[in-house]
Amino acid sequence: MSNEYVQGTLELTRAFDGWWLPQRPLCCDDDYSQLVRRSRADALRCKHVEANPACQANMIVCDIDDEYGRAMALYEHHGMRPNFIAENPANGHCHAGWVLTEPVCRTDMARLKPLKLLHAVTEGLRRSVDGDEGYSGLLMKNPLSDAWDSDLCREDTYDLPDLVAALEEHGDMPPKSWTRTKRAREVGVGRNCTLFDEARTLAYREVRRLPDRTPASSDLLREYVRRTCHEINASFPDPLPVREVNDTAKSIHKWITTRSRMWRDGAVANAATFVAIQSARGKKSGEARQNAFEEKFAQYAQEVLGQ
Numbered sequence: 001m002s003n004e005y006v007q008g009t010l011e012l013t014r015a016f017d018g019w020w021l022p023q024r025p026l027c028c029d030d031d032y033s034q035l036v037r038r039s040r041a042d043a044l045r046c047k048h049v050e051a052n053p054a055c056q057a058n059m060i061v062c063d064i065d066d067e068y069g070r071a072m073a074l075y076e077h078h079g080m081r082p083n084f085i086a087e088n089p090a091n092g093h094c095h096a097g098w099v100l101t102e103p104v105c106r107t108d109m110a111r112l113k114p115l116k117l118l119h120a121v122t123e124g125l126r127r128s129v130d131g132d133e134g135y136s137g138l139l140m141k142n143p144l145s146d147a148w149d150s151d152l153c154r155e156d157t158y159d160l161p162d163l164v165a166a167l168e169e170h171g172d173m174p175p176k177s178w179t180r181t182k183r184a185r186e187v188g189v190g191r192n193c194t195l196f197d198e199a200r201t202l203a204y205r206e207v208r209r210l211p212d213r214t215p216a217s218s219d220l221l222r223e224y225v226r227r228t229c230h231e232i233n234a235s236f237p238d239p240l241p242v243r244e245v246n247d248t249a250k251s252i253h254k255w256i257t258t259r260s261r262m263w264r265d266g267a268v269a270n271a272a273t274f275v276a277i278q279s280a281r282g283k284k285s286g287e288a289r290q291n292a293f294e295e296k297f298a299q300y301a302q303e304v305l306g307q
Contacts, residue, residue, distance in 0.1 A: 025050035
């Protein structure tokens with residue numbers, strides 16, 4: 001491999017130690033059933049380590065199951081070359097990792113827009129290297145393990161907008177419609193977005209069914225949201241950790257009961273507002289249909305009747 005693309009082991013060790021955030025990560029060797037949490041120092045002796053802590057993400061990792069995996073990660077990647085590569089010397093399969101300058105928050109305080117952007121960029125990078133679609137991104141090959149042939153390919157970290165621009169230039173950034181596909185909703189960070197969107201929509205409907213806004217009703221809503229979040233999570237092929245699901249449920253409940261007008265204005269006012277909105281939508285739709293009919297009739301009269 002040309003020196004243009006890789007740098008020495010000492011540089012990789014120093015860089016990775018500064019990038020890698022987990023303090024007590026999941027880790028294992030070849031047997032995934034032996035997956036446990038260990039101290040940072042002990043985990044780095046294992047072949048596989050957790051890529052990101054539960055609260056934030058600054059590493060995007062793609063799994064390339066091809067004997068030419070290293071070349072696929074580097075070829076035609078101007079402006080978006082991975083920061084490091086960990087390759088299996090037995091078959092050439094590798095993990096390529098991109099490191100973000102600013103981690104993306106994944107707690108109950110997280111904003112959804114950066115999470116969705118992170119998810120789209122992850123998919124774009126996967127497409128750019130023809131990576132494994134089923135890879136969840138939880139565990140990665142430890143680039144400091146002697147089991148892998150690892151290299152440092154770039155020391156400068158990335159901002160998400162920079163990766164978006166590079167992916168768009170190369171034609172690998174997924175279109176916005178991709179977020180509605182099954183794969184986008186059930187893999188990686190997309191699970192967080194799907195869980196939040198579906199659970200909050202159901203929670204809003206549940207709020208309209210509650211008779212009042214008392215602490216007792218708040219407790220009922222909290223339990224409904226928690227149960228709903230876990231039911232949605234159970235439908236994913238690779239479910240999220242329980243802690244992340246509970247954090248999402250907590251975030252939805254807290255926002256509704258502290259910031260939403262649905263809760264603040266009370267059940268009666270909310271019901272009246274809902275009826276008024278539906279009535280206005282129906283009136284607007286009726287007017288639109290009437291206008292469309294009149295336009296079509298005028299066109300018909302002009303073309304057929306000559307009026």
